[in-house]
Amino acid sequence: DADVTQTPRNRITKTGKRIMLECSQTKGHDRMYWYRQDPGLGLRLIYYSFDVKDINKGEISDGYSVSRQAQAKFSLSLESAIPNQTALYFCATSDSGAGDRNTIYFGEGSWLTVV
Amino acid sequence: AQSVTQLDSHVSVSEGTPVLLRCNYSSSYSPSLFWYVQHPNKGLQLLLKYTSAATLVKGINGFEAEFKKSETSFHLTKPSAHMSDAAEYFCVVSGPTSGTYKYIFGTGTRLKVLA
Numbered sequence: 250d251a252d253v254t255q256t257p258r259n260r261i262t263k264t265g266k267r268i269m270l271e272c273s274q275t276k277g278h279d280r281m282y283w284y285r286q287d288p289g290l291g292l293r294l295i296y297y298s299f300d301v302k303d304i305n306k307g308e309i310s311d312g313y314s315v316s317r318q319a320q321a322k323f324s325l326s327l328e329s330a331i332p333n334q335t336a337l338y339f340c341a342t343s344d345s346g347a348g349d350r351n352t353i354y355f356g357e358g359s360w361l362t363v364v
Numbered sequence: 365a366q367s368v369t370q371l372d373s374h375v376s377v378s379e380g381t382p383v384l385l386r387c388n389y390s391s392s393y394s395p396s397l398f399w400y401v402q403h404p405n406k407g408l409q410l411l412l413k414y415t416s417a418a419t420l421v422k423g424i425n426g427f428e429a430e431f432k433k434s435e436t437s438f439h440l441t442k443p444s445a446h447m448s449d450a451a452e453y454f455c456v457v458s459g460p461t462s463g464t465y466k467y468i469f470g471t472g473t474r475l476k477v478l479a
Contacts (some may be wrong), residue, residue, distance in 0.1 A: 253407070282467075287371065291454060291469040292408075330418055339407060341466075352398070353456075355407035 252276045253356035255340050262330050270325045270359045272340030277287045281323035281346040282353070283307075283315060286337040293340075298323055299345065330363040337361075366391045368457045370470035378478045383442040384425075385473045387455035390436060397438045398456040399429055403471075408454060414438060425449070450477045 253274045262268045272281065278313030280299050284292040296315040304315060312334060316325045327334055340356040371386040389395060396415045400408040412423025419431040425448075431442045438455060455470040 284469075289471055291471040293469075322396070352410050353412060355400075355409075357407040358405075 252343055253340055253354055255338075255356040255359045257359060258357065259360045261364060263330055263364055265329050267362065268327045268330050270340075270361070271325045274321050274323075274340075274342045274354075276342055276344075276354060277320075278342040278354075279320065280343045281317065282339060282341040282343075283313075283323070283325045285309060285341045286358070291354055292339065295325065327361075327363075330361075332363045335361060335363045336345060340341070346360060365455045366459050366468050367397060368454075368468050368470040369408075369471050370455050370457050372473050373471065374474050374476065376478060377445045379446050379447055383440070383445045383449065383475065384422040385440040385453050385475065387429075387438045387440065387470060388436050389438060389455070389457045391457060391458045391459050394465065396458040397431060398467075399423065399427070399438075399440050400454045400456060402452045402454065411440070411453075418430075435457070435467075445475075445477045447477050447479065450475055 256271045282297045283295040286292050293309050295313050296307050298317045301317050316324050318343050338359045341353050343351045343353040367390045369388045373456050377383055397417045398413040399411040402408045411427050414421045414431045418467045422428045427442050430439050431436050452472045452474045454472050456467050
């Protein structure tokens with residue numbers, strides 16, 4: 250089983266609909282992240298959470314919200330989806346020790362298409 | 365603040381020839397640097413990382429990278445390309461930003477391996 254699991258893996262939704270992407274991890278890490286990948290732009294950080302009571306905006310948080318339901322669960326919501334939110338979304342985790350030296354681990358991604 | 369630049373968006377090599385994927389970084393601190401690989405429809409997998417120990421870092425699948433502080437570079441190399449190396453590669457820098465640690469991704473280099 251994957252250490253970082255994202256559901257759904259693929260979703261097509263209509264403009265204006267609310268959509269939630271869920272992430273769970275079995276690595277026991279404190280830190281969780283949501284990234285968005287667009288061709289030619291690399292990965293951009295949407296939100297991150299360093300523990301259950303800590304939620305922080307990333308560089309492109311507008312139009313998104315998150316919930317850290319437990320140490321192992323971090324969900325991303327699009328309150329009212331729009332076509333330019335069509336992208337590949339990644340959940341990731343990292344440990345809190347050793348600061349920036351920790352490897353970040355990724356789920357397999359969730360393809361979201363907004364029509 | 366940190367930044368990372370991948371100098372080539374696409375690289376094509378013939379099977380059995382060397383691979384060079386170039387990455388330059390900018391950091392106010394001594395950074396941690398990573399290379400990740402993404403195969404189609406997959407998440408990102410860690411190839412190798414530099415965390416201020418040996419400047420020549422060996423990773424999985426025969427890849428290695430050399431940290432050169434004077435050139436602010438962390439290029440990824442492999443002596444002999446294999447068809448299975450065809451994928452997208454991301455250079456990542458990590459370090460303190462605004463009181464916390466952030467992972468900054470390059471825009472990616474797509475490697476094509478020709479038979």
